[in-house]
Amino acid sequence: MAFLEHAISLDDLPESTGDGDFKPLPAGWYQVTINKAELRNTKDGTGQYIAVRYDVTGPTHQGRVVFGNLNIKNKSEKAESIGRAQLGELMRAIGLAKLTDTDQLVGGSLSIKLDVREARTDEATGKTYEASNDVKGFKASGDAMPASSIPSFPKPTAAPKADGAAPPWARK
Numbered sequence: 001m002a003f004l005e006h007a008i009s010l011d012d013l014p015e016s017t018g019d020g021d022f023k024p025l026p027a028g029w030y031q032v033t034i035n036k037a038e039l040r041n042t043k044d045g046t047g048q049y050i051a052v053r054y055d056v057t058g059p060t061h062q063g064r065v066v067f068g069n070l071n072i073k074n075k076s077e078k079a080e081s082i083g084r085a086q087l088g089e090l091m092r093a094i095g096l097a098k099l100t101d102t103d104q105l106v107g108g109s110l111s112i113k114l115d116v117r118e119a120r121t122d123e124a125t126g127k128t129y130e131a132s133n134d135v136k137g138f139k140a141s142g143d144a145m146p147a148s149s150i151p152s153f154p155k156p157t158a159a160p161k162a163d164g165a166a167p168p169w170a171r172k
Contacts, residue, residue, distance in 0.1 A: 022130075023131070024114075024117075024132050024133040025056070025061050025064060025066065025114055025116075025133055026114075026116070027114055027116050029112070029113050029114075029137075029139075030054075030056050030058070030059075030060075030061065030111065031056070031057045031059065031109070031110075031111050031141045032055060032057060032066065032109070032112050032141075033054070033055050033057055033107065033109050034052060034053070034054060034055075034094075034105050034106055034107065034108045034109075034110075035054070035106065036051075036052070036106060037050055037051070037052045037053070037102040037103070037105040038050070038051050039051075039102055042071075042074065044075075046074075046075045047071065047073045047074040047075060047080070048071075048072055048073040049069045049070055049071045049072060049074075050069070050070045050072060050087065050102055050105075051067065051068075051069055052067070052068050052069070052070065052090075052105065052135075053066075054066045054067070054068065054112060054135070057109070066112070066114065066135065068112075068134075068135035070083045070084075070086050070087045070090070071084070072084060072087060086135075086138065087099075089137065089138040089139075090105070090108075090110065092138075093110035093139050094108030094109065094110050094140075095140070110140060110141050111138070111139050111140070111141040112135050112137065113135070113136045113137030113138070114133045114135060115133070115134045116131060116132075116133060116134075117132050117134050118131055119131045
């Protein structure tokens with residue numbers, strides 16, 4: 001138990017305006033930093049996924065948080081395949097060649113593509129879900145160009161020698 005230095009009265013606290021602090025971000029690309037990544041078991045206990053927390057750093061909505069899951073083991077081969085492909089995109093975007101611990105993802109900066117999933121009701125359970133963001137893509141952030149897009153130039157050729165004469169700096 002921890003005692004507060006001063007009592008806090010409910011009368012002194014503001015009421016929540018409910019102005020949509022948790023509304024999904026508009027669809028598009030956002031620069032983010034990975035703040036947290038942890039391995040979790042799926043609800044049915046037959047699979048695993050990496051739960052990732054992305055903190056938005058720009059170009060808009062700085063300070064907002066987006067959550068995403070990457071399936072790495074799932075009874076659905078399609079879900080596992082998609083999740084592993086996304087993990088590969090994420091690792092390439094942050095320059096990570098090998099992953100042995102989810103903590104290696106923390107601190108990685110990249111750009112993520114967000115989509116908006118509309119509010120819905122699960123037909124099977126009747127449970128209602130509010131609109132949310134889905135992470136749909138990953139790429140390296142910044143102005144870095146992929147190696148395949150860097151133009152190549154021919155190697156310079158040696159300057160022709162003028163009649164066997166020594167270059168100016170070698171003359172006496």
